[in-house]
Amino acid sequence: MRRFRVHLPWQLPAPLxxxxxxxxxxxxxxxxxxxxxxxxxxxxxxxxxxxxxxMLGVLHAKRMYDDNKLAERKEKGLEPEFEPDLKAxxxxxxxxxxxxxxxxxxxxxxxxxxxxxxxxxxWARAFHSNLQESALPLEEYPxxxxxxxxxxxxxxxxxxxDLNCLVSPVDxxxxxxxxxxxxxxxxxxxxxxxxxxxSLLGASSSLHDTKEEDVSGDQTEQNxxxxxxxxxxxxxxxxxPKLRDQTRLSPKRGIFYCVLYLHPGDYHRVHSPADWNIxxxxxxxxxxxxxxxxxxxxxxxxxxxxxxVVLEGQWKEGFVAIAAVGATNVGSVELLIEPELRTNSSGSxxxxxxxxxxxxxxxxxxxxIVKKGQEIAGFNMGSTVVVVFEAPLSKAKExxxxxxxxxxxxRAGDRIRVGExxxxxxxx
Numbered sequence: 001m002r003r004f005r006v007h008l009p010w011q012l013p014a015p016l017x018x019x020x021x022x023x024x025x026x027x028x029x030x031x032x033x034x035x036x037x038x039x040x041x042x043x044x045x046x047x048x049x050x051x052x053x054x055m056l057g058v059l060h061a062k063r064m065y066d067d068n069k070l071a072e073r074k075e076k077g078l079e080p081e082f083e084p085d086l087k088a089x090x091x092x093x094x095x096x097x098x099x100x101x102x103x104x105x106x107x108x109x110x111x112x113x114x115x116x117x118x119x120x121x122x123w124a125r126a127f128h129s130n131l132q133e134s135a136l137p138l139e140e141y142p143x144x145x146x147x148x149x150x151x152x153x154x155x156x157x158x159x160x161x162d163l164n165c166l167v168s169p170v171d172x173x174x175x176x177x178x179x180x181x182x183x184x185x186x187x188x189x190x191x192x193x194x195x196x197x198x199s200l201l202g203a204s205s206s207l208h209d210t211k212e213e214d215v216s217g218d219q220t221e222q223n224x225x226x227x228x229x230x231x232x233x234x235x236x237x238x239x240x241p242k243l244r245d246q247t248r249l250s251p252k253r254g255i256f257y258c259v260l261y262l263h264p265g266d267y268h269r270v271h272s273p274a275d276w277n278i279x280x281x282x283x284x285x286x287x288x289x290x291x292x293x294x295x296x297x298x299x300x301x302x303x304x305x306x307x308x309v310v311l312e313g314q315w316k317e318g319f320v321a322i323a324a325v326g327a328t329n330v331g332s333v334e335l336l337i338e339p340e341l342r343t344n345s346s347g348s349x350x351x352x353x354x355x356x357x358x359x360x361x362x363x364x365x366x367x368x369i370v371k372k373g374q375e376i377a378g379f380n381m382g383s384t385v386v387v388v389f390e391a392p393l394s395k396a397k398e399x400x401x402x403x404x405x406x407x408x409x410x411r412a413g414d415r416i417r418v419g420e421x422x423x424x425x426x427x428x
Contacts, residue, residue, distance in 0.1 A: 081297070082193035088298040096288040096328050097307075097344055103329045104380060107145035120147050127265025149268050149378050157271075157418040159373035165409075165424035166274050166315075167372060168416045169322060170385050171267040172260040175296065177408055177422075180255040180388075187257050187386070189303065190296050197257070197388060199304045201321055202282050202356055205312060207255065207388065252393040253318060254406070258422050259303075260385045261291065270324060270377040271418050272370040273387060276315035279367040281338060283357045284308050288344065291327040291384040303386060307343055309333045311376070313367055318390030324377055325384040332380045337361075337368050373419055392425055 111119060117138045124131050131138065133156045141147040160167050176188050186194035201207060262268065286307040289299050296302055307326040314320065324333045326343060333343045338359070361367040370376055391406045406425040410416055 081191045085298050100288050100329050108143050110142045129265040159419035160421045165421040167419050169271050169273045171417045172262045174410050174414045175261050176259040195301050195304050254393045258387045262383050268379045272374045274315045274372050276313050277367045278311050278313040280312045281359045282310040288328050320389040323386040327383040335377050
């Protein structure tokens with residue numbers, strides 16, 4: 001137990017027995033304590049800045065090492081395959097969420113004005129950032145976080161105006177892309193390992209209803225035995241000859257996906273890939289593993305286990321969803337359409353059975369209307385975005401010819417920027 005000693009007025013030294021002298025003495029003590037705190041604060045600021053710069057150096061060295069390893073494999077013609085290692089197991093033992101919150105607090109430390117250009121230019125050289133696109137002079141970004149989440153000059157990211165295309169919501173590298181087929185459709189994380197799209201988006205995703213609805217109205221006929229009630233996402237019975245004729249002429253639709261990795265030096269804001277209505281938001285509290293290419297090759301269910309925010313809705317061709325996946329040192333995903341949302345909060349637990357938090361935007365059935373290219377979210381550092389969307393496969397004419405067909409405009413490994421087309425289809 002800590003004891004405090006109290007001096008009565010007559011027990012104080014003679015010079016302090018008068019009330020005025022005691023007040024003067026107390027004021028001097030407070031002033032001395034304040035100066036001491038100020039000296040400590042002056043010490044902490046350079047210390048935090050040094051810690052942040054040290055971390056940047058470590059990240060740069062790690063990036064160079066990973067890039068060299070990947071380049072060696074590509075030169076040998078080897079496609080990266082899934083191979084868990086000891087490091088992946090070790091990461092599960094680390095308090096990555098707490099570490100990410102600590103890193104976030106360091107990033108918010110205000111840097112001295114004279115240091116800012118040198119620090120930001122060093123970061124740009126290490127991670128190939130284009131500082132000419134920054135909307136403000138470097139001196140006006142008070143912290144590393146403000147610099148990471150900086151906006152760009154107007155016109156830096158022209159948006160493809162073609163109505164028959166879906167554009168990239170972020171600057172990044174295309175890791176995986178393809179079409180989802182059949183019940184229990186899987187997204188390929190890396191060669192040799194895939195995960196269910198339902199686990200990424202949530203069990204209540206309207207993607208399941210979309211598949212069933214589109215097939216019943218858009219796919220060609222599929223006959224089932226008489227009296228059978230069998231039904232799946234991908235096949236239904238169309239009995240009426242009139243309906244068969246309409247179905248044969250209606251566009252077939254497919255569900256596609258594209259996984260985009262944001263490098264630490266990339267522009268960190270997320271934009272709308274199309275004109276669409278956002279009906280729902282789901283927040284999944286989870287781990288914060290790294291999401292770089294090495295992590296994708298070594299950590300099972302990486303994007304399913306990590307904390308993420310999913311926006312889901314409808315565009316002119318049907319279903320669309322964007323999953324913004326957090327990562328180590330990122331954690332925080334901010335939504336412009338819901339600024340009160342907080343991710344990687346200190347009180348949230350990580351349990352496999354923990355339900356996600358869902359919000360339905362008002363008015364129900366309309367939600368939040370956003371335009372193609374409109375800014376909707378942002379990361380504090382590089383991370384990953386997964387886009388899942390519905391698009392027309394083909395449309396058959398009466399003479400049997402095909403009038404439209406969807407195709408990706410990019411391939412795995414390509415770099416892409418906000419506003420550039422992910423895929424498009426021609427119509428005649």
